[in-house]
Amino acid sequence: MDFALTTEHKMVQDMVRSFAEKEVRPIIPEYDERHEYPRELLPRMAELGIMGICIPVRYGGAGMDYISLGIVSEALEWADASVRETIAVHLALNALAVFQWGTEEQKQRFLVPLATGEKVGCYGLTEPAAGSDVAGLKSTARRDGDDYILNGEKMWITLADVADYMLVFAKTDPEKKHRGITAFMLERGMKGLTTGTIEKKMGVWASNTGWINMDDVRVPKENRIGEEGEGFKVAMSALDNARMTVAAGAAGTIRAVMELSIKYAHERQTFGQPIANYQLVQQMIAKMALNYDIATMLWQRSAWLKNQGVRNTRETSQAKWFATEAAWQAASDAVQIHGAYGFSSEYEVERYLRNAKGAVIYEGTTQIHELMQARYALGWRQDKPIRCELPAYDPDFWQE
Amino acid sequence: MRYLVCIKQTPDTAELPKVKPEEAASGELSIQQVVNPWDEHAIEAALQMAENFGGLASVISVGGEKAIEALRSALAMGCKDATLVENADADAWGVAALLAGAVNHMGDVNVVVTGQMTVDGNSGMVPVAVARKLDWPVLTGVAKVLNVSEDAVEVERVVGQARHTVKVKPPVVLSVIKEIGEPRYPTFINIRKAARVKIPVLSADDLGVTVPPPVVHLSNFRKPPARDAHVQLFDGPADEAAGALIDALLAEKVL
Numbered sequence: 110m111d112f113a114l115t116t117e118h119k120m121v122q123d124m125v126r127s128f129a130e131k132e133v134r135p136i137i138p139e140y141d142e143r144h145e146y147p148r149e150l151l152p153r154m155a156e157l158g159i160m161g162i163c164i165p166v167r168y169g170g171a172g173m174d175y176i177s178l179g180i181v182s183e184a185l186e187w188a189d190a191s192v193r194e195t196i197a198v199h200l201a202l203n204a205l206a207v208f209q210w211g212t213e214e215q216k217q218r219f220l221v222p223l224a225t226g227e228k229v230g231c232y233g234l235t236e237p238a239a240g241s242d243v244a245g246l247k248s249t250a251r252r253d254g255d256d257y258i259l260n261g262e263k264m265w266i267t268l269a270d271v272a273d274y275m276l277v278f279a280k281t282d283p284e285k286k287h288r289g290i291t292a293f294m295l296e297r298g299m300k301g302l303t304t305g306t307i308e309k310k311m312g313v314w315a316s317n318t319g320w321i322n323m324d325d326v327r328v329p330k331e332n333r334i335g336e337e338g339e340g341f342k343v344a345m346s347a348l349d350n351a352r353m354t355v356a357a358g359a360a361g362t363i364r365a366v367m368e369l370s371i372k373y374a375h376e377r378q379t380f381g382q383p384i385a386n387y388q389l390v391q392q393m394i395a396k397m398a399l400n401y402d403i404a405t406m407l408w409q410r411s412a413w414l415k416n417q418g419v420r421n422t423r424e425t426s427q428a429k430w431f432a433t434e435a436a437w438q439a440a441s442d443a444v445q446i447h448g449a450y451g452f453s454s455e456y457e458v459e460r461y462l463r464n465a466k467g468a469v470i471y472e473g474t475t476q477i478h479e480l481m482q483a484r485y486a487l488g489w490r491q492d493k494p495i496r497c498e499l500p501a502y503d504p505d506f507w508q509e
Numbered sequence: 510m511r512y513l514v515c516i517k518q519t520p521d522t523a524e525l526p527k528v529k530p531e532e533a534a535s536g537e538l539s540i541q542q543v544v545n546p547w548d549e550h551a552i553e554a555a556l557q558m559a560e561n562f563g564g565l566a567s568v569i570s571v572g573g574e575k576a577i578e579a580l581r582s583a584l585a586m587g588c589k590d591a592t593l594v595e596n597a598d599a600d601a602w603g604v605a606a607l608l609a610g611a612v613n614h615m616g617d618v619n620v621v622v623t624g625q626m627t628v629d630g631n632s633g634m635v636p637v638a639v640a641r642k643l644d645w646p647v648l649t650g651v652a653k654v655l656n657v658s659e660d661a662v663e664v665e666r667v668v669g670q671a672r673h674t675v676k677v678k679p680p681v682v683l684s685v686i687k688e689i690g691e692p693r694y695p696t697f698i699n700i701r702k703a704a705r706v707k708i709p710v711l712s713a714d715d716l717g718v719t720v721p722p723p724v725v726h727l728s729n730f731r732k733p734p735a736r737d738a739h740v741q742l743f744d745g746p747a748d749e750a751a752g753a754l755i756d757a758l759l760a761e762k763v764l
């Protein structure tokens with residue numbers, strides 16, 4: 110049993126925290142205000158190896174493990190959730206799904222450019238009328254010779270207007286529910302494929318969130334990820350991968366708002382003394398500190414299980430559920446500690462609060478995770494092995 | 510060409526205010542330690558020289574076990590090898606003796622690179638003292654390295670308001686300033702190597718150095734008293750407020 114990060118992980122943490130501090134957080138407020146995606150960070154993150162941090166070197170990645178992916182997520186969301194979201198969808202939802210389910214040819218074709226950051230990926234599951242109810246999705250994929258013809262609309266898709274490769278899910282058998290879903294990799298430029306940005310959002314203004322429209326998009330069968338009917342499993346396993354990054358990111362939010370709250374509590378005086386002296390203020394800060402540690406232990410357990418190659422749907426769901434709710438609470442308390450200044454966009458805490466609300470909705474709402482956890486606890490849910498598990502981290506294979 | 514960067518593990522400046530005088534006197538700090546920020550620029554300088562003019566950059570530190578972390582950071586940034594020299598109870602002159610001993614021990618160092626000073630010691634003496642011990646020339650305030658060859662090292666120095674371009678025959682000691690370049694981030698490949706490598710530890714005996722007994726003794730450690738500052742706001746119509754402000758400035762003899 111060992112709760113400490115290894116020397117290697119500490120060095121990764123130093124490096125990405127320094128990047129987040131020097132190059133990400135300072136530029137965010139302006140992008141956020143302009144509702145603009147900070148594209149300038151993409152080549153920079155690619156250069157540093159962040160875009161493919163946990164992908165084997167042989168596939169263009171940096172060869173680090175899943176704990177490093179969590180460390181990156183925590184550090185980036187400390188700066189802003191929007192940048193962590195990029196890693197979640199590009200790397201965890203798209204690239205890792207190709208790594209897990211793709212053929213060798215697909216890994217060469219899609220994974221390598223994704224891992225090097227030459228191409229950007231996104232993940233299109235949600236539709237205007239199907240979010241939590243994944244099996245109710247309406248997009249269709251009709252077989253036509255060696256191709257499929259895709260029709261439908263995807264909504265609330267992070268990086269919709271930025272991504273080159275879009276992993277989307279559509280029904281090859283609309284009669285069936287889960288078992289009728291198949292995964293496809295769409296490429297920007299395909300005829301009939303259009304994307305757009307949702308302009309009015311409560312938070313993550315510096316993230317690109319949008320829609321994907323598929324109007325008779327012809328997709329070769331070489332772009333099908335997994336078998337026909339396996340799409341639901343591809344989608345859910347990808348969420349297992351990304352929810353860990355959401356949880357780690359939420360820990361980053363807690364760390365950020367806790368730092369801001371502590372600083373402000375020392376500075377702000379009421380009734381002749383710093384507000385840090387009041388126990389009711391202390392209570393909010395104490396909760397942030399406790400929840401940061403719990404969130405950290407939960408995401409690290411999830412990442413550690415991934416390193417071991419052990420199925421972690423239950424543990425990852427716990428981490429995502431707890432950490433995002435704790436971050437939302439922490440950000441709300443941080444605004445409270447800042448009083449009216451917290452309510453002002455001159456101070457950063459309100460941005461963290463707006464962003465934190467997104468995370469209790471995406472990648473499984475809090476309610477969906479509660480239901481899942483209840484089903485595990487009641488013995489109604491057991492995870493069955495899937496055809497392609499996420500490979501356990503093996504430094505020799507990853508770094509060769 | 511072999512460049513040897515001398516680095517020190519120092520308190521994180523963000524945490525410096527937490528240091529208690531007793532801790533500082535004993536040298537046993539409980540706060541976060543990092544590579545001396547000035548030395549990160551020295552590492553960057555050595556790596557740039559190795560890239561631009563050929564050769565390789567090595568790194569060395571005089572310190573305790575903790576300094577291994579600093580050395581690993583330098584390796585992660587791209588230095589090829591690292592050496593830790595055990596700290597004997599040494600002042601700047603003693604540290605210089607150990608560093609010079611290590612340079613002689615290595616035998617093939619052409620350029621020693623240091624930062625301008627440390628954030629804890631603040632003396633800026635070590636580069637000059639190392640040069641003195643080695644009987645090499647020293648160039649301080651180096652802002653830019655123009656050329657390095659077997660015959661000449663040419664640099665731009667900042668001296669007060671002026672800039673000198675100076676050429677010396679190596680071997681030489683360079684102490685660099687921030688302008689030399691922003692320290693690069695470590696790469697993941699180097700992090701992996703740096704985390705695994707076993708860093709050799711040498712003692713004064715191994716280097717054949719007799720560390721001179723410290724001549725500098727700090728007799729009093731204390732924190733400066735908190736500044737007595739206050740803020741005064743002038744309300745009311747602009748002309749009245751401005752008048753009151755001018756009166757106050759005159760009273761404080763600012764104007």
Ligand SMILES: Cc1cc2nc3c(=O)[nH]c(=O)nc-3n(C[C@H](O)[C@H](O)[C@H](O)COP(=O)(O)OP(=O)(O)OC[C@H]3O[C@@H](n4cnc5c(N)ncnc54)[C@H](O)[C@@H]3O)c2cc1C
Pocket residue numbers: 198231232233234235238239240241242264265266267268313318467470471472473474475476477480
């Ligand atoms: C900022 C942002 C980024 C996103 N990025 C992506 C992306 O990149 N790709 C992608 O595919 N999607 C993305 N989404 C969509 C997100 O995953 C969905 O919004 C989410 O799954 C919830 O779906 P919904 O919005 O349709 O809500 P609904 O499913 O309609 O849920 C509405 C409410 O009902 C509750 N509810 C639903 N079913 C049940 C039930 N059975 N029992 C109890 N309560 C229930 C929910 O918890 C929620 O409170 C993003 C969303 C946001 C806000």
